[in-house]
Amino acid sequence: MLQTTFIRENKEATIAGLQKRYFSDAEDAVELIIKLDRLRRETQGELDRVLTESNAKAKEIGGLMKQGKKAEAEAAKVETATLKERSKELDEQLKKAEAELHNELVKLPNLPHESVPAGRTADDNVTVLEHGEKPTLPSDALPHWDLIKKLDIVDFDLGNKITGAGFPVYKGQGARLQRAMISFFLNEAAAAGYLEIQPPLLVNADSGFGTGQLPDKEGQMYHVTNEDLYLIPTAEVPITNLYRDVILQESELPVKNVGHTQCFRREAGSWGAHVRGLNRLHQFDKVEIVQITKPEESYAALDEMVAHVQMLLEKLELPYRILRLCGGDMGFTSALTYDFEVWSAAQERWLECSSVSNFETYQANRLKLRYKTEGKTQLLHTLNGSALALPRILAALLENNQQADGSIRVPKVLTGYCGFEVVK
């Protein structure tokens, strides 16, 4: 959530930032917020004046009662009635103004960082780096959805039976390979100084609001209605919300947390060949890294996180590229996002496997996540990134490493974790 004082003092920059994102009616939205903010402040001021007066009256009555001047006290009581009525009225007005302002504020996405490229769609994203060689596959190479069936390591039919589409069952070497990757990712993060967290998979609405999933992305989360809880779409939600309503000491910064969780996404309206196999699922595993930093240090932290993800993909020996997302393609809450895509050799497609973002103060403002510096309390910056999301890594790994005999070579870095060198 953007800060009203910022919008008030940087009106043109706010409008320009929103326009870079192709946010419709940016000018009207900003004008409305400035108007509602003014109304809110005026109402607050008036209410304060009435309350000052009625506080003074109450004290006066108290004094009179003590002195036993009953008649005078009774007379003063009568005067308070109109003040009371007026303050009630103003209080209602204030609450209404605050609610309206909040309502509008919540509709605004984050402002893009100056380095965010112009553009409206994914086609306008900028490739900042491409690494690794695309493998040459044997002539009878198969896409991963055929490989997993042949090797019997991921079973969609069983998932369909017990749950529904998009909930695969991992079996045998498939399950062990997943477990190996999770351990590998967590250990690498620990080595990089991240504290491991195992959070709940269900969160309340306040948490959904804190990281920006609510109110606008409600439909993308599974909602447990009899308890009013949401299945997390990413570990970002519970982990970042650990720090909701927190004022950190400067010495505690930067906060670096990592967590492995299952992630649940409804992905309403998904379609076609792009969602085949492991390409898009309703439930998947992901290891997520989260950082909380001082404002002046967040972009260095973003670079550090990008380098961490690069390191993981290089150790896995997978070709990848890094995209800087354009204004029109960036997530609602992000100021700058790098997407990582891994090369899936049999599909001959790039698959998104990580998204690393700096949210600057956007989430922190919703979370009331602050720190103290030189006596002042100030909003922090939050960042997160996948390191990594498993299914598409598994897909790329299976496709890229298939050998002439139909078996799959396991990258060296994982063999110690899973206990085998070949999937067959």
Added chain:
RNA sequence: AGAGGAAUGGCAGAGUGGUCGAAUGCGGCAGUCUUGAAAACUGUUGUGGGGCAACCCACCGGGGGUUCGAAUCCCUCUUCCUCUGCCA
């Protein structure tokens, strides 16, 4: 799940209708003393909002109510503790 008790500042813990934003202790910060440190002493130390400022307003788990006036009384929700039951 049932019965009872509790929720106050970073922590501990007073406060049961009126100058209480809140005693006291610990912790934190600044200073005095000291070669340095400790101890001792002095001062300071919550969050948000309004105002150029002096200053004003709100907040004692959340919400609502009674009253001229609520941390204090009433209702409700949540959480925690103890006992009983159930359970991985």
